Amino acid sequence: MKGEWTSEQELLASTLEDFAKQELEPDASALDEKEGFNRAAFQKMAGLGLLGITVPESYGGAGLGCVEATLAMEKMGAACASSTLSYLAHSILCVNNLSENASDAQKKKYLPKLISGEWIGAMAMTEPGAGSDALGLRTKAERKGDSYVLNGSKTFITNGPEASVFVVYAKTGSTKKDISTFIVEKGFPGFKVGRKLSKLGMRASPTSELSFENCVVPLANRVGEENHSVSHMMRNLNIERITISGISLGIARACVEYAANYAKERKQFDQTIGSFQMVQERLAEMATNAAAARALVYQAARAYDSGDRDLSLGAMSKLFSAQIATRAGLDAVQILGGYGYMKEYPVERYLRDAKLMEIGAGTNEIMRVLIARELLEGDV
Numbered sequence: 005m006k007g008e009w010t011s012e013q014e015l016l017a018s019t020l021e022d023f024a025k026q027e028l029e030p031d032a033s034a035l036d037e038k039e040g041f042n043r044a045a046f047q048k049m050a051g052l053g054l055l056g057i058t059v060p061e062s063y064g065g066a067g068l069g070c071v072e073a074t075l076a077m078e079k080m081g082a083a084c085a086s087s088t089l090s091y092l093a094h095s096i097l098c099v100n101n102l103s104e105n106a107s108d109a110q111k112k113k114y115l116p117k118l119i120s121g122e123w124i125g126a127m128a129m130t131e132p133g134a135g136s137d138a139l140g141l142r143t144k145a146e147r148k149g150d151s152y153v154l155n156g157s158k159t160f161i162t163n164g165p166e167a168s169v170f171v172v173y174a175k176t177g178s179t180k181k182d183i184s185t186f187i188v189e190k191g192f193p194g195f196k197v198g199r200k201l202s203k204l205g206m207r208a209s210p211t212s213e214l215s216f217e218n219c220v221v222p223l224a225n226r227v228g229e230e231n232h233s234v235s236h237m238m239r240n241l242n243i244e245r246i247t248i249s250g251i252s253l254g255i256a257r258a259c260v261e262y263a264a265n266y267a268k269e270r271k272q273f274d275q276t277i278g279s280f281q282m283v284q285e286r287l288a289e290m291a292t293n294a295a296a297a298r299a300l301v302y303q304a305a306r307a308y309d310s311g312d313r314d315l316s317l318g319a320m321s322k323l324f325s326a327q328i329a330t331r332a333g334l335d336a337v338q339i340l341g342g343y344g345y346m347k348e349y350p351v352e353r354y355l356r357d358a359k360l361m362e363i364g365a366g367t368n369e370i371m372r373v374l375i376a377r378e379l380l381e382g383d384v
Contacts, residue, residue: 008302016072020079023052032084035208036353039200041166042087042208049091050121057095058243059103063111064119069309070243073100074250074301081254085357086208088251089364093162093209094118096247097240098125101171105185105236106227114169114187126167128158128188128214129237135160136370138241139234143216145174145184147230150223152176152186154194154216160364164212165200172216177231185227185236194219205356242315244365245322246308249301252325252361256294259332259354263287263339270340283339290332297325316378323371326361333358 009017027045035042049055057073059065066072073096080088099118102111117123134140143156154174161170168190176184188195198213228236264287267278277283304321307314333355337344344351362368 013072013075016068017075017079019052020076023048024080024083028080028084028087032086032208033347033350033353035084036086037207037347039202039207039210041090041210042084043166045087046091046094046124047121050119054091055095055121056099056103056115056119058100059115059119063103063115065099065103065115069305070246071302071305071309073243073247074305077247077250078253078257078298081251082258083254084208085251085255085354086206088254089206089209089248089360090124090163090166092244092248092251093127094125094167096244097127097162098167098169098171100243101127101185101236101240102187102227104240106187109224110187110227118169123168124163124166125169125171126161126163127240128161128164128170128172130158130160132157132159136367138237139180139183141173141175141183143172143174145176145186145221147176147223152221152223152226154186154188154219154221156216157198158214160201160211161214162209162211162364164197164214165210170214171227173233173237174216181234182231183233183237184230185233186221187225187227188216188219188221192219192221204359205353206360207356238315239313241366242313242318243308245318245371246301246304248361248365249297249304249321249325252322252329252358253294253298253301255329255354255358255361256290256297256325256332259329259336259351260287260290260294262349262351262354263290263336266340277339286335286339290335293328294332297321297328301325314378316375319366319371319374322366323368323375326358326368329358329361330355 053066056065057068061067118125145152145154170188172186172188173183176182194217196215198215201211267283270277301321304317336351337355343349
């Protein structure tokens, strides 16, 4: 929409579209099939300044905000949602987290290699028994002199098989809120990357389990004060929900565009299927829902950049955009009919990838709880 973006944002959007079409889209289906990882694209993202998109320029980042990060997710997500999910885990869950919360010394040590693409980053929160219950962690860190000893396990860790650096949350006290953050390097003694997990969708975004068996982490690698990580955990979860909504927007847009183009060409009963009212209705609903989701997501992103940390707005954008992406995937498959069910066409991949949006970064059910809690406890 004219006037929606600044000239800098328009240039970024154009650059991102070109990059997505040239570097992500051509390999998306093959990487999905073999559960690969587009490492080459990550290196090129570094060249575009994307790997530290929200990091201040003083630390080598692009110094941009949530709006631009969400825009990156949307444009790249339309081409390859899997690679974009890995990009989010790196740039938001790891790099942005460190940029916001780490000490100056920690930033100088870790951010340069993460922003250059030499290292891939990840964040480790989810555990086998603590998914939606973010504070129900069982991984423990015990202080021993100038080190901490970590014991426990994590699962569903995006970038787990590829990452060199992990932002890890662990219990350091007796209450649920006694959580601390640690920077764990892949080579630390006692730390192991477990089995790679095979998934329904987002198959080109490698996921694994992690284990900590008397893993020794230097005191210097604790981020912030002991037992004081809940507040910055929640802040980073908020920007994650908003930016990951950009991937949902990208998937929805890809579904609308592919289905509309197909409807213009596919003929049945001596006419294009786009002339059928039922197909028109489905396309119109897809496009309208995608536009509504987009408006809500960027409202949340702009609010975040203005300093408004309203958790319910981020939850709304995550909930609605995820639902719309999955619905768009279903509708695109339906419009293509039997061909939509075949791997020869990308819409079945769009659908499989979209479903993760309703689960990852907080399930739809948890988003509804957050929204309802704000309505019931806050000022309506």
